[in-house]
Amino acid sequence: MRHSDGLRSAAGKVYAGTLFLATNESPYVLAYEWSYLGFGAKYSDPATLPTGTPTDLAFDPNGFNVAVSHQVSPYISVYPWSSSGFGTKYSDPATLPSGNGRSVDFSPNGSDIAVSYASSPYISVYSWSSLGFGAKYSDPATLPNGNSPGVRFSNDGLTIAVAHTNSPYVSVYPWSSGFGTKYSDPATLPAGSGIKVNFSNDDSAIAVAHDNSPYVSVYPWSSGFGAKYSDPATLPTGTGRNIEFSPNDSHIVVCHTTSPYVSAYPWSSGFGSKIADPSTLPGGDARGLAFTPDGNNLAISHTDTPQITVYSWSSSGFGTKYADPSVLPGTTSANGIRVKFSRLQS
16 A cells, blocks of 8 residues: 555546646645546645745645645644535644755554655654654654655665765654654665655655756665665656655556656566656646555656646556646746645545
């Protein structure tokens, strides 16, 4: 199961829910109805907006709450979510993150929420309940080494990974109501600053998107790093901004800074040959990726108008681009930063 980006749907069930887009212009987070027809109506904005440019989005495992990390205090904002839209923002945590929020994730059982950020200790995890934030857990004994733009729990909830800007660029810890002793670094480190980190849905692989060639590094994972997989034969063309496995782990997708802005590969214990680019490319530097829970659609957020592009997706790769939403985010200078599909299905 994907705990943040959706569940594998039941046989024959077609996803219908909500697509969320974070941008650098107020209202900072937009929510649209989504169905097999594409974009529907835009929901009303939250009554209390995030206080600055968002950097990441996450859902709790039941789809009842949406979290936004952002660059101005309190650095994280969480809202109840239902078919009626955004509810009243939860109270801020008693102990705030100490710097600009960079990434956020819920544990797969929904009992914890993690936010990574730009200042020491670089990562904070809080207990979470229907009442909102609980107490902050103790910091890890070995902190991530620098500004930490990516955090993810493994899908079994037993591990938490942090991508950060200084060597070793990724730090991974056992998780059980608190941080365990940091796992040993991979024998072959990522080649540059870690930007995002993600686990395959079956937790057999851990992937890091980073800022130097080959821009993506993937390792076997089993209570520690295995030997790095060979790089793809056709590399992404620029800094890896984000990385996702398809819901059935048959593909791995990297979005990046240079045209064609997205690179997709078959995945089976290693990279296959790069899939053909979409016929209509994303509009500029791609920042975010999200599959629908049924795996039939792939959304990409990017820097140029329309800031969000969604394609049909199949085992063959990219299909037809959906029509843009009728209400575009912000002005033509807005940047699409992150995208997520809700957990709610019909």
